[in-house]
Amino acid sequence: DQQVKQNSPSLSVQEGRISILNCDYTNSMFDYFLWYKKYPAEGPTFLISISSIKDKNEDGRFTVFLNKSAKHLSLHIVPSQPGDSAVYFCAASDPGTYKYIFGTGTRLKVLA
Amino acid sequence: EAGVAQSPRYKIIEKRQSVAFWCNPISGHATLYWYQQILGQGPKLLIQFQNNGVVDDSQLPKDRFSAERLKGVDSTLKIQPAKLEDSAVYLCASSLDLKRGPIPFFGPGTRLTVL
Numbered sequence: 191d192q193q194v195k196q197n198s199p200s201l202s203v204q205e206g207r208i209s210i211l212n213c214d215y216t217n218s219m220f221d222y223f224l225w226y227k228k229y230p231a232e233g234p235t236f237l238i239s240i241s242s243i244k245d246k247n248e249d250g251r252f253t254v255f256l257n258k259s260a261k262h263l264s265l266h267i268v269p270s271q272p273g274d275s276a277v278y279f280c281a282a283s284d285p286g287t288y289k290y291i292f293g294t295g296t297r298l299k300v301l302a
Numbered sequence: 303e304a305g306v307a308q309s310p311r312y313k314i315i316e317k318r319q320s321v322a323f324w325c326n327p328i329s330g331h332a333t334l335y336w337y338q339q340i341l342g343q344g345p346k347l348l349i350q351f352q353n354n355g356v357v358d359d360s361q362l363p364k365d366r367f368s369a370e371r372l373k374g375v376d377s378t379l380k381i382q383p384a385k386l387e388d389s390a391v392y393l394c395a396s397s398l399d400l401k402r403g404p405i406p407f408f409g410p411g412t413r414l415t416v417l
Binding site: 196201224231233239281288289292294 | 337344347361405408413
């Protein structure tokens with residue numbers, strides 16, 4: 191029972207263009223969402239968060255959008271850079287336990 | 303500020319052997335998490351501590367896995383005996399507290415290979 195889904199295992203984008211990574215969830219009670227970036231042989235690095243009371247949060251080149259009615263969030267990276275090539279995970283927080291449930295990840299490759 | 307420290311970084315053992323992992327969280331972080339990440343999957347929470355009390359261990363295979371957090375700081379995760387399916391990266395993370403929207407910060411992980 192996968193409560194947080196990232197349906198695209200991989201994505202390739204040209205340098206300078208926009209990267210859009212998607213995440214869907216099934217539990218409408220999830221109230222806090224995170225995005226992480228992971229390089230090989232390293233732990234996940236926190237990128238950006240969004241609360242369920244917002245529909246957008248921006249931090250530099252990274253913007254997260256939340257559509258509660260569709261139970262969908264997306265991470266936009268503009269402009270994409272080769273150093274952004276990594277695996278990206280979304281995570282959702284269960285308000286009862288504050289336990290984070292992670293998606294399976296999307297591997298982003300930014301082509302120079 | 304120092305990040306989350308974990309050791310060892312890599313471990314290879316035979317099935318049925320035991321193994322232990324160590325984690326030192328970010329100073330002042332009350333919440334500590336252990337996650338298991340199997341190749342091709344997202345991290346799965348095994349156990350969550352608030353100070354030295356367990357908040358959630360619903361997905362910890364308690365017949366073989368155990369964890370403790372001494373004095374609310376360092377933590378160890380043990381597997382005894384190990385099975386082939388325990389091969390994974392074990393990630394430790396910590397966050398400030400359990401208020402709304404805590405952000406776990408991860409260590410580099412320990413890659414376990416069970417032969």
